[in-house]
Amino acid sequence: MEAGVGTLVVGAGSAGLATAAALVKAGQPVSLLEKADQIGASWAGRYDSLHLHTVRWLSGLPGFRIPRSYGRWVARDDLIHYLREYAELSGLRPELGVTVERIERAEDSGWLVVTDRGVRAVRRVVLATGGSHTPRLPDWPGLETFPSEVVHSADYREPSAYAGRDVLVVGAGNSATEIALDLLSVGATVTLSVRTPPSILRREILGLPIQLLGLALIKAPPGVINPLVAATRRVSVPDLSAQGLPRIRNPYTQFKETGTVPIIDSGIVAAVRLGRVRVAAATVSFDGPAGSPKRWQHSRTRRSDRRDRLHDRSCAACGPPRRA
Numbered sequence: 001m002e003a004g005v006g007t008l009v010v011g012a013g014s015a016g017l018a019t020a021a022a023l024v025k026a027g028q029p030v031s032l033l034e035k036a037d038q039i040g041a042s043w044a045g046r047y048d049s050l051h052l053h054t055v056r057w058l059s060g061l062p063g064f065r066i067p068r069s070y071g072r073w074v075a076r077d078d079l080i081h082y083l084r085e086y087a088e089l090s091g092l093r094p095e096l097g098v099t100v101e102r103i104e105r106a107e108d109s110g111w112l113v114v115t116d117r118g119v120r121a122v123r124r125v126v127l128a129t130g131g132s133h134t135p136r137l138p139d140w141p142g143l144e145t146f147p148s149e150v151v152h153s154a155d156y157r158e159p160s161a162y163a164g165r166d167v168l169v170v171g172a173g174n175s176a177t178e179i180a181l182d183l184l185s186v187g188a189t190v191t192l193s194v195r196t197p198p199s200i201l202r203r204e205i206l207g208l209p210i211q212l213l214g215l216a217l218i219k220a221p222p223g224v225i226n227p228l229v230a231a232t233r234r235v236s237v238p239d240l241s242a243q244g245l246p247r248i249r250n251p252y253t254q255f256k257e258t259g260t261v262p263i264i265d266s267g268i269v270a271a272v273r274l275g276r277v278r279v280a281a282a283t284v285s286f287d288g289p290a291g292s293p294k295r296w297q298h299s300r301t302r303r304s305d306r307r308d309r310l311h312d313r314s315c316a317a318c319g320p321p322r323r324a
């Protein structure tokens with residue numbers, strides 16, 4: 001095989017598109033491979049009501065802004081449209097439906113990229129395959145005794161099938177809290193099962209997106225970030241300790257140690273405060289059928305003790321595995 005030239009970028013999500021566009025701009029030969037049959041496939045697979053919680057004007061890729069007409073909080077389908085347009089405007093021609101299966105060192109110090117459509121020899125490879133593509137359902141004891149359907153958030157699309165049902169949402173990340181609100185909108189009774197109470201932040205304060213605080217603190221040490229973020233919550237979010245979501249003393253340290261991301265409030269604070277969403281302890285097991293089957297019925301969730309927590313390495317219904 002001839003010696004490789006140029007750069008091969010794997011994945012046509014935000015990172016892959018931005019990287020490939022920068023290489024094109026610099027006059028470098030680049031190829032972009034995407035296993036799905038469309039650009040922005042990770043977003044296309046998410047729930048219908050998904051909106052970015054990062055503000056539009058800080059969510060675009062280098063070179064082309066997200067159009068103002070998409071609003072402050074960009075909807076899923078608008079984002080996909082933007083990513084497609086971005087590829088076109090940047091002169092990218094992603095090869096869709098090509099999966100990279102293996103990458104090996106070539107003899108000439110480049111790389112051999114093995115795909116399901118043959119082998120490519122290239123000089124450089126950029127992996128932009130994303131961080132949350134593989135759903136992980138915890139291996140809960142007794143799960144098989146649960147008399148109804150259990151759905152991972154990656155497979156959840158819209159709430160109509162849950163109207164009037166008793167639903168347990170496991171997790172307290174942004175997907176879990178947004179899905180909880182989605183379910184409320186069709187009259188479901190929603191319980192949020194929380195293992196590690198997350199930090200909670202408003203999406204914006206006095207009209208300023210909270211993302212700006214994150215950017216301002218990007219290089220600050222934990223000793224500065226922790227009190228500032230805790231104070232931001234104290235002044236902008238009511239105390240939800242009585243409802244089961246206590247304030248976090250060191251939110252940044254908690255995030256670094258456990259991977260528990262802050263919730264960006266898009267309505268969950270009011271819903272919990274008003275008792276419309278009930279907060280329960282971590283789900284550690286299912287105790288078998290109780291009564292007639294209901295969708296996502298929670299038979300019983302046991303309060304986890306320290307030992308359970310140590311042995312419970314699973315994620316909640318949505319996020320990646322814990323870092324601890």
Ligand SMILES: Cc1cc2nc3c(=O)[nH]c(=O)nc-3n(C[C@H](O)[C@H](O)[C@H](O)COP(=O)(O)OP(=O)(O)OC[C@H]3O[C@@H](n4cnc5c(N)ncnc54)[C@H](O)[C@@H]3O)c2cc1C
Pocket residue numbers: 010011012013014015016033034035036039040041042043046050051052053054059098099100101128129130131132133175
């Ligand atoms: C529910 C949810 C909400 C989010 N909200 C926000 C938000 O508001 N703001 C924000 O900035 N971020 C948000 N994120 C994070 C978001 O996922 C990232 O910002 C962004 O999608 C990361 O882009 P990426 O290019 O790294 O990965 P992805 O968008 O996941 O793209 C990776 C691409 O690589 C492709 N791929 C994977 N493996 C292969 C392979 N072997 N061969 C070929 N192609 C492959 C995939 O098909 C995919 O298209 C959210 C994430 C989730 C899950």
